[in-house]
Amino acid sequence: MTERTLVLLKPDAVSRGLTGEIIGRVERKAGWVITALELRTLDRDTLATHYAEHVGRPFYEGLVEFMSSGPSVVLVVEGERVIEGMRALAGPTDPIAAPPGTIRGDFGTVVRENLIHASDSEKSAERELEIFFPGRYGRD
Secondary structure (H helix, E strand, C coil): CEEEEEEEECHHHHHCCCHHHHHHHHHHCCCCEEEEEEEECCCHHHHHHHCHHHCCCCCHHHHHHHHCCCCEEEEEEEEECHHHHHHHHHCCCCCCCCCCCCHHHHHCCCCCCCCEEECCCHHHHHHHHHHHCCCCCCCC
């Protein structure tokens, strides 16, 4: 089943010069296509909407501060089982637990600054795409 997902290359990926490597890994997956790509410094309003489920948690303010600290690359990736596949390619949030060959396993250093976000379900992907690309990726 062809799907669409949001991927964020976070400020640490950009500042460490890893965007080309990460984008290359996405492009090399057979059948996956990047259909949008923008470099943006994310504002607090966008991040508050994106991370709404984390409001009030101890890590929330630090997360928003980190995510607004520099530019991120915002991508839309489409392809067969791309939601599940991008999550597998990213690897677990904890870079120590992330296996070699995953983005976090190969390049991650700490849990909070974990290089990449990928939508975790079709419902999340739809919601997140609307946040970052309003009106552009409605239901087909």
